[in-house]
Amino acid sequence: MKILIGSAWPYANGSLHIGHLASLLPADVIARYHRAKGDDVYFVSGSDCHGTPVSIRAKQEKRSPQEVSDFYHEEFSECFFKLGFSYDLYGKTSSAEHKEFIIEFHRKMYESKYIYEKNSPQVYCEVCKKVLVDRLVVGKCPICGEKARGDQCDACNSVFEAENLIEPACSICDHSPIFKESKHLYIAITQLEDSLKSFLDSHLNWRKNALAFSNRYIKEGLRDRAITRDLEWGIDVPKAGYEDKKIYIWAENVLGYLSASKQVSEERGTSFKELWGENSKHYYVHGKDNIPFHTIILPTLLWANGSGWRLPDVIVSSEHMTLDGKKISTSNNWAIWIKDIIDKYNPDSLRYFFIANGPEKRDADFSWKEYFKSHNGELLGAYGNFVNRNLAFISRYFNKTIPKGKFDNNIEKHITELYLSVDKKIEQTNFKDALDEIFEFVRYGNSILTQKSLG
Ligand SMILES: [Zn+2]
Numbered sequence: 524m525k526i527l528i529g530s531a532w533p534y535a536n537g538s539l540h541i542g543h544l545a546s547l548l549p550a551d552v553i554a555r556y557h558r559a560k561g562d563d564v565y566f567v568s569g570s571d572c573h574g575t576p577v578s579i580r581a582k583q584e585k586r587s588p589q590e591v592s593d594f595y596h597e598e599f600s601e602c603f604f605k606l607g608f609s610y611d612l613y614g615k616t617s618s619a620e621h622k623e624f625i626i627e628f629h630r631k632m633y634e635s636k637y638i639y640e641k642n643s644p645q646v647y648c649e650v651c652k653k654v655l656v657d658r659l660v661v662g663k664c665p666i667c668g669e670k671a672r673g674d675q676c677d678a679c680n681s682v683f684e685a686e687n688l689i690e691p692a693c694s695i696c697d698h699s700p701i702f703k704e705s706k707h708l709y710i711a712i713t714q715l716e717d718s719l720k721s722f723l724d725s726h727l728n729w730r731k732n733a734l735a736f737s738n739r740y741i742k743e744g745l746r747d748r749a750i751t752r753d754l755e756w757g758i759d760v761p762k763a764g765y766e767d768k769k770i771y772i773w774a775e776n777v778l779g780y781l782s783a784s785k786q787v788s789e790e791r792g793t794s795f796k797e798l799w800g801e802n803s804k805h806y807y808v809h810g811k812d813n814i815p816f817h818t819i820i821l822p823t824l825l826w827a828n829g830s831g832w833r834l835p836d837v838i839v840s841s842e843h844m845t846l847d848g849k850k851i852s853t854s855n856n857w858a859i860w861i862k863d864i865i866d867k868y869n870p871d872s873l874r875y876f877f878i879a880n881g882p883e884k885r886d887a888d889f890s891w892k893e894y895f896k897s898h899n900g901e902l903l904g905a906y907g908n909f910v911n912r913n914l915a916f917i918s919r920y921f922n923k924t925i926p927k928g929k930f931d932n933n934i935e936k937h938i939t940e941l942y943l944s945v946d947k948k949i950e951q952t953n954f955k956d957a958l959d960e961i962f963e964f965v966r967y968g969n970s971i972l973t974q975k976s977l978g
């Protein structure tokens with residue numbers, strides 16, 4: 524069977540932290556599991572290189588967006604490699620292959636009834652001579668009155684139009700902006716409401732947070748979204764009259780799963796069409812903040828393009844990882860960066876901790892104390908001890924060779940049951956339960972050795 528596993532594409536504007544590791548690691552578990560079962564696995568991801576956050580970072584560091592995103596892309600690739608992530612391709616949205624795929628995909632999508640042109644007011648700074656896209660305009664939230672940026676408020680989690688900000692100001696020069704009409708392409712998500720609803724209703728086995736978030740997103744009212752932006756850094760819009768605009772990132776980054784798996788299919792000489800057709804299975808692995816991009820936006824883009832693309836099958840959406848009980852925050856520098864720990868600790872020890880104690884169904888906390896406890900108590904104390912006692916026993920009494928003997932019926936039964944049960948749990952993406960059960964067996968094994976005073 525063909526299996527696609529897409530793990531979320533991190534923004535190439537800052538280093539990876541343990542929150543990224545916790546939400547993306549399940550993808551590697553699924554990939555290794557399906558490969559072990561003999562499936563044809565396409566495990567892909569990459570760095571999200573476009574968008575305003577990268578441009579802002581570039582400006583601060585007096586480098587080009589290309590340089591900044593390449594720098595972080597290299598760092599991410601190295602971190603994932605050292606952590607043992609077995610990607611079949613870890614690409615980047617600034618690659619020629621991705622851009623070429625996106626331009627083709629969009630060109631076809633623009634012919635559909637779901638894409639239309641509309642004039643809308645853009646926030647424009649006359650001092651900076653610039654359209655203040657996304658987070659470049661600041662002001663007060665029209666809903667709660669707290670400080671907000673662009674079209675969203677982090678205080679009350681609302682999304683609105685940037686022109687509704689109260690007391691708007693340019694984040695670069697602080698002047699009040701004016702509004703300038705500009706033509707953009709829109710995607711008619713509202714026309715797909717019924718299709719989205721029945722898509723969600725046919726996946727009631729998804730994790731609770733994925734269903735709750737997606738249903739809430741629809742219930743709060745879908746609105747058509749612009750898929751083009753007044754930007755200099757991004758992918759060109761394949762349409763006449765749009766030469767000074769770029770494709771908005773959310774209308775291209777989620778399509779990286781297609782461009783990357785197409786590249787892998789071409790390298791292997793396998794059918795990309797079959798991978799995205801009826802008889803395959805697609806997993807999407809990410810943190811809960813990314814849910815609507817995979818359950819609403821991605822299906823919308825796939826439908827609008829036509830071509831009968833396969834829709835997501837399984838959504839593996841984690842909750843949040845906290846650090847010493849506090850929310851991880853890049854801006855407040857409250858995080859543990861992967862690049863700082865990857866050479867100090869064994870990747871398997873880190874991976875064990877983040878699967879056994881990860882935010883699979885509820886928020887989870889990281890502290891050094893708990894990490895050391897997990898490593899010393901469970902990995903070394905239980906598993907390491909079990910392996911070592913067995914090896915020492917064979918070495919001492921059987922001249923380092925496993926003798927032919929009769930298998931204890933109870934133990935054999937126990938192992939068979941464990942194997943089948945763990946298989947089922949991984950398939951249902953219940954990794955914590957699967958690991959718990961394996962460790963229960965390890966403790967059972969240790970108790971037998973103790974009982975029989977062996978090893
Ligand atoms: Zn607000």
Ligand SMILES: [Zn+2]
Nearest residue numbers: 648651693696
């Ligand atoms: Zn300005």
